[in-house]
Amino acid sequence: MSNDQGSVLAVANQEQQPINAKQIIKDPMYLEFLGLKRESSYYEKDLEAAIITHLQEFLLELGNGFSY
Structure with a gap:
């Protein structure tokens, strides 16, 4: 790739x-799915927070009783 x-x-x-x-x-x-603003650079903490938030939303979409 x-x-x-x-x-x-x-x-x-x-x-x-x-x-x-x-x-x-x-x-x-390609980080469009994280919903971050278009910038030339990001702080690591902002990228980490966006990934965790996206992952949390995804897990909540899987429904009650799902665990990993």
């Missing part, structure tokens, strides 16, 4: 070592 699949496959095959993290990290991240 990387934008640069050739580089990722080369690293996986040990043909080259990554120079920086951008060579192996998927980009971009």
